[in-house]
Amino acid sequence: MNPMSRPFLKLLLPAATGALVLALWYAIHFFLSEDRRFLLPPPDAVLAALRDNAPFLARAALNTSQGALIGFGLAVVVSFALSLLLSLSPLVRASLYPYLMALQLTPLPILAPICVIWAGAGLASVSLLTFAIAFFPLVVNTTQGLISTDRNLVELFRLYGAGQWQQLFILRVPAALPYFFTGLRIAATLAPIGAVVADMNAGSSAGDGGGLGFQAIIYSSQARYPALFATAAVTCVLGFVFNAVVLAVAWLALHHWHDSYERTDK
Amino acid sequence: MPASPLVEFCDVTKRFGDGPIVLDRVSLAAQEGDFVSLIGPSGCGKSTVLRLLAGLSPLTAGTIAIDGMAPDAAAAELAFVCLEPTLLPWLTVAHNVEVPQKLRGVPAVERSATRRHVLELVRLAEKADAYPRQLSGGQKMRVSIARALALAPKILLLDEPFGALDEMTREHLNEELLAIREKEAWTAFFVTHSVAEAVFLSNRVFVLSSHPGRIQREIAVPLPYPRTEETRLSPAYHELVANVSRVLRSVETAAA
Numbered sequence: 001m002n003p004m005s006r007p008f009l010k011l012l013l014p015a016a017t018g019a020l021v022l023a024l025w026y027a028i029h030f031f032l033s034e035d036r037r038f039l040l041p042p043p044d045a046v047l048a049a050l051r052d053n054a055p056f057l058a059r060a061a062l063n064t065s066q067g068a069l070i071g072f073g074l075a076v077v078v079s080f081a082l083s084l085l086l087s088l089s090p091l092v093r094a095s096l097y098p099y100l101m102a103l104q105l106t107p108l109p110i111l112a113p114i115c116v117i118w119a120g121a122g123l124a125s126v127s128l129l130t131f132a133i134a135f136f137p138l139v140v141n142t143t144q145g146l147i148s149t150d151r152n153l154v155e156l157f158r159l160y161g162a163g164q165w166q167q168l169f170i171l172r173v174p175a176a177l178p179y180f181f182t183g184l185r186i187a188a189t190l191a192p193i194g195a196v197v198a199d200m201n202a203g204s205s206a207g208d209g210g211g212l213g214f215q216a217i218i219y220s221s222q223a224r225y226p227a228l229f230a231t232a233a234v235t236c237v238l239g240f241v242f243n244a245v246v247l248a249v250a251w252l253a254l255h256h257w258h259d260s261y262e263r264t265d266k
Numbered sequence: 267m268p269a270s271p272l273v274e275f276c277d278v279t280k281r282f283g284d285g286p287i288v289l290d291r292v293s294l295a296a297q298e299g300d301f302v303s304l305i306g307p308s309g310c311g312k313s314t315v316l317r318l319l320a321g322l323s324p325l326t327a328g329t330i331a332i333d334g335m336a337p338d339a340a341a342a343e344l345a346f347v348c349l350e351p352t353l354l355p356w357l358t359v360a361h362n363v364e365v366p367q368k369l370r371g372v373p374a375v376e377r378s379a380t381r382r383h384v385l386e387l388v389r390l391a392e393k394a395d396a397y398p399r400q401l402s403g404g405q406k407m408r409v410s411i412a413r414a415l416a417l418a419p420k421i422l423l424l425d426e427p428f429g430a431l432d433e434m435t436r437e438h439l440n441e442e443l444l445a446i447r448e449k450e451a452w453t454a455f456f457v458t459h460s461v462a463e464a465v466f467l468s469n470r471v472f473v474l475s476s477h478p479g480r481i482q483r484e485i486a487v488p489l490p491y492p493r494t495e496e497t498r499l500s501p502a503y504h505e506l507v508a509n510v511s512r513v514l515r516s517v518e519t520a521a522a
Contacts, residue, residue, distance in 0.1 A: 152352045159320055159346050160417075162369045170369070174356050257356045257397045 024183035041226040047234065049226035056215060057234050064211035064237060067123055068195035071130025072242075075187055078131070079138035080180075086139070087146035087172070104136040108194065112201030121204035126211065129198035130191050145179025146172050178258055181250040188246040192239045214239070269293035270334070272453055273319070273421065278328035280314055288314050288480035291328070296470070298420075301447070301454045303464035303471045305510070307518050311479025312457045316423045317453060320346050332421065345414035348425040351406035353398040353413075359385070360394040363413045370417075378393050383414040387446050404435040411443070415450060426454045428463065440466055441494065448492055461514060465506045466493060473510065475517045 022043055029042045033148050041049075050057065082100075087092050108129055115125045149172050199213030210218075212235050219228040255261040273296040280289040288311040304312040317323045318330060321337035321344075334339035345366070353362045363384060364377045372380075385391045388408035398406055407427055414422060428436040440463055447454070455485050456465050464471050471485045489497060489505055497503055 128346045150352070152348065152350055153354065155322060156346070156352050159322060159341065159344070160366045161341055170365070171354070174354070178329070196479055199329070257399060259399065263399065 029117075038225055041229055045226040046229040047176075049224070050230040050233065052228060053227050055184060057212075057231065059208055059211045060215040061211055061230075061234050061238060062201060062214070063123070063209055064192070064195050064235075067126035067198065067206060067211060068130055068191045068238070068242070070123070070127035071132075071198075072133040072134050072187060072191040075128065075135035075138055075191070076184070079135045079183070082139050083142035083146055083176075084168070086143040093143070100136060100139060103132060107131060108197050109201050112198060116202045121202055122206065122209055125202035126195055126198040129202060130194040132195035133198075134187040134191045135191070138180070140182040141179045141186075142176055142182030145176025148179070149175045174250065177253055178260065181246075184246050184250065185243065188242045189239065190244050192235065196235055272298040272300075272333060272409070273455075274329075275315075276329045276331075278318065278330060279326045280311065280318060280323070281326050281342065287326075287478040289318075290480050292471060292479065292481055294481060294484075296453060296455070298453055299451060300470055301468045302466040303456045303458060304474060305458055305464045305471060305514060306463065306474030306479070306482075307476045307514075309479075310474040310476035312474050313425050313477070316425050316455055316457055319421075320321065320423055322343055331443050336496055342417075343420040344423060345417050345419035345421075346423045346425070347407075347410050347414045347427045351398070351403075351410040351429065352405060353409055355398050358395050358397055358470045359401070359409050361392065362409060363416055366417050375517060380416050380418075384415045387449065388412045388442070389414060402429055404439060407431065407439065408442070408463055411446075415446070416448075419452055422452045422454045424454060426457055426459065430457065436460075436463065437498075443467065444491065444493055461510045462498075462507055465489075465503065466498065471510055473513045475520065482517050485510055485513065 021215040025040070025043055029037055029040050032039060071203045082096075084097060111132060112125070112129055115128050119125045119128055153171055153175070154167070157171055162170070195211065196216075199211035200217060201213075203209070203211055205214050212231055216228060216231045219225075219231060251261070273294075275292050275294045278289055278292045279287060281287045292311075292315065294302075304315055306312050310460045313365055314323070318325060319332070319337055321341055321463065330337055334342060353359075354365065360378075360381055363381045367377045367380060381394070382391065385394055388411055389426070390405060390408055390412065393401065393405065393409075398409070401409065411427070428439050430438065444467065454467075456464070456467055469487050470492075471487060472481050473485065475482045485506070489500070489502060489506070
């Protein structure tokens with residue numbers, strides 16, 4: 001293949017896929033009998049709904065982002081501290097892991113009402129639930145990273161008389177970064193979804209505090225389907241933004257040295 | 267010759283748990299400035315000798331004295347270079363070289379002076395800002411040696427440092443190692459599988475037998491330093507290589 005054509009293809013092919021999806025979307029819409037076309041509103045109707053509902057959707061997106069960010073941030077901080085604890089010994093892991101699993105295995109819609117009893121409906125509950133769903137992959141990955149340090153390097157540090165803290169922060173934590181970022185990427189996918197589902201189950205519209213989940217419930221109950229599709233689109237964009245930011249941070253932290261990134265210098 | 271040796275092993279025995287005896291009553295003494303090579307079949311415990319010296323593993327019986335101290339107490343006088351370069355991949359060459367001093371709380375100004383000096387020694391000054399993955403295998407090993415030298419050790423422990431490199435690179439690094447030693451006086455304990463390497467570098471070669479590891483023979487290498495490429499062409503060198511090979515072979519057949 002002509003190497004010059006690669007960057008071009010990298011733009012062209014996704015665009016072509018997009019065009020194909022749009023065409024298919026329209027085709028299905030017009031293929032449906034007229035009384036059933038509401039099932040799949042055409043892209044232009046979704047765009048129009050997006051425009052008409054922009055103020056509501058923007059406010060909802062802002063509220064959801066807030067809950068997602070707080071929950072996500074909380075998950076990063078708590079999971080880091082917990083991972084340090086878990087990395088201490090297999091005994092600590094054996095005593096704590098089952099209970100962390102239990103938290104992860106409880107479905108969010110069941111956790112939500114419990115959370116509401118404790119923290120009330122609204123931002124606090126949404127943040128807490130987002131935290132609950134985002135923190136497990138972070139804990140598992142970061143802990144795995146902390147305990148997977150190259151044995152030769154650990155020995156080298158011992159030989160140089162490194163203290164426990166030096167070993168932790170000069171060796172183990174940096175070595176665990178690629179694992180941490182793997183967890184972070186999963187968490188970044190889960191956090192916006194978690195925030196939306198939490199909003200549906202534990203959100204509150206009081207004081208314009210409703211998020212995208214709430215907005216989706218409203219549109220669906222009013223049978224405003226193009227607006228419902230528009231809400232879905234906004235949720236997707238939110239997820240993309242979360243992932244893009246995390247990918248960018250991971251790139252900044254790792255691309256110089258980690259083998260998962262191509263070498264750009266040679 | 268000074269009366270008291272720098273490193274002395276007295277009837278050192280080592281076994282891991284209830285396992286077989288790895289080292290059986292090993293006794294040896296090295297004077298300051300010695301370049302000691304340990305050679306022997308796999309499983310003869312030659313790497314264990316270095317690990318015991320470094321205090322990475324406790325003795326089962328016997329004593330080791332380094333400058334009159336036990337290995338744990340003498341850690342500050344030792345530096346270790348092993349088969350893997352064991353560089354921290356997220357740090358540049360410069361920062362890697364500074365790690366040992368950083369761990370000992372040496373101030374930054376002093377660290378960077380040392381770093382410049384040791385990177386000069388291994389001729390990698392221009393790679394200071396590179397990351398390990400941008401280096402070749404030989405370059406990584408030179409950084410690893412520079413890092414060890416940053417502590418200005420009295421004793422350098424080298425565990426097959428060039429074992430993973432190709433023949434040409436290995437010979438170059440052997441010459442470089444000796445050239446560095448001309449400038450920085452340290453005593454070396456060098457573990458290798460290569461007879462040629464052992465003879466080229468050392469003034470004393472110990473041949474070990476396996477299961478359990480015992481010192482079978484000490485062979486003196488009276489070739490004068492500095493040794494260069496020319497040394498490899500001399501008949502005396504070839505004779506010594508043949509001699510050590512013969513001893514090594516007899517040890518291996520005895521074990522088989």
